[in-house]
Amino acid sequence: MRAPGGLPAASRLLRQPGPVARDRITLGMDVCEDVRSCLVRLVPGTPLVEAFGAAMRAATGGEWRPAAFEILSGGFEPCIYCLAAPDPGGERVVTYTPMTNAGAVRAFGGSATLGIGADGAPLLHCHAWFAEPHEGRVLGGHLDTFASRVSGEGLRVRMTVFDSFDIRQLPDAETNHTVFRPLERSGGVQ
Template sequence: MTQSLHAGYHRPRMLRHVGRFSPVRIHSMHHQSGRHIRLLLAPGLSLYDALVRPLAEIGVTSASTTILGGQFARLEYCVAPPDPSGHAVIAYSPPIDAGAAYLVFGNATLGKDMQGKALVHCHASVRVASGEVKGGHIVPQASVVGAQPIPVLVTALEGFELRQALDDETNIPLLKPFKES
């Protein structure tokens, strides 16, 4: 291939895990059923509250969601470059203020943090006011839904829950499946 075919593309980054090798890279569980829910994120609420509150009301504490796109009055995100200290595989950047932005598409996972509180982990592509498309980890508590509801497809995880736990291989906390307690 010629160099011109690669113009505009970045070389993929190589990350080396800092911890003990685990032969089980993906931890998974399944259940015979799971509810599918259509949800509208309420205007004026943070992404965190707009997801957590209505799902908690119907007993959903672990879920996989697809955010179909919509305007945020305020949106913050961060990126995850390699950890310069070498202590972990990545280190999140400080939050980047995107201001009013359009979330093009996102996936959010709902689980529990290490203290048992609701945790929302969201990856998304956003279009900022300048028209540029950015992407990264959305800061759910700091990102506020705009004037119109935003549609979300939710798959409730039944028979098990997602809990944050330290991953020995990456040396960062990850959401992992556990049998419900």
């Protein structure tokens, strides 16, 4: 594959539909004494957004805090997921494919962020890779964390709870999506 000018093909930059934000990397930071890291076994049968939220509340005594997770082992059942695809309507660079049910899968890894959604309710953004139940074919993508549940064998994750900032899903004019971003703390869901 060659790019114009005979150079080897390289990754592209894309023009997004909205104005380019000045801030290119938005940070939230916890200092060491504020960071709470835990190894968690999530409750089987629970929708992911509830299971990850319950883990966070167990670590904070019930208070709302945003958190990040590494998926270590276990499974999802069902595992409802999608991929990214070009937006045929042209309102965005990409949108999502229809959701696929991969059944009862064994999880190999992935990451998740627990924040506050645009509607004010807890929202879990999760990407993971896993094996489908019959042939072991490796699949992965963006999970529907309301429809996907922790499988009967449970799910083990490493959790980091953030104390000094919020994570909220907000409209992003540049991409015309709503995305998570860190914000100064202003109180969360109760």
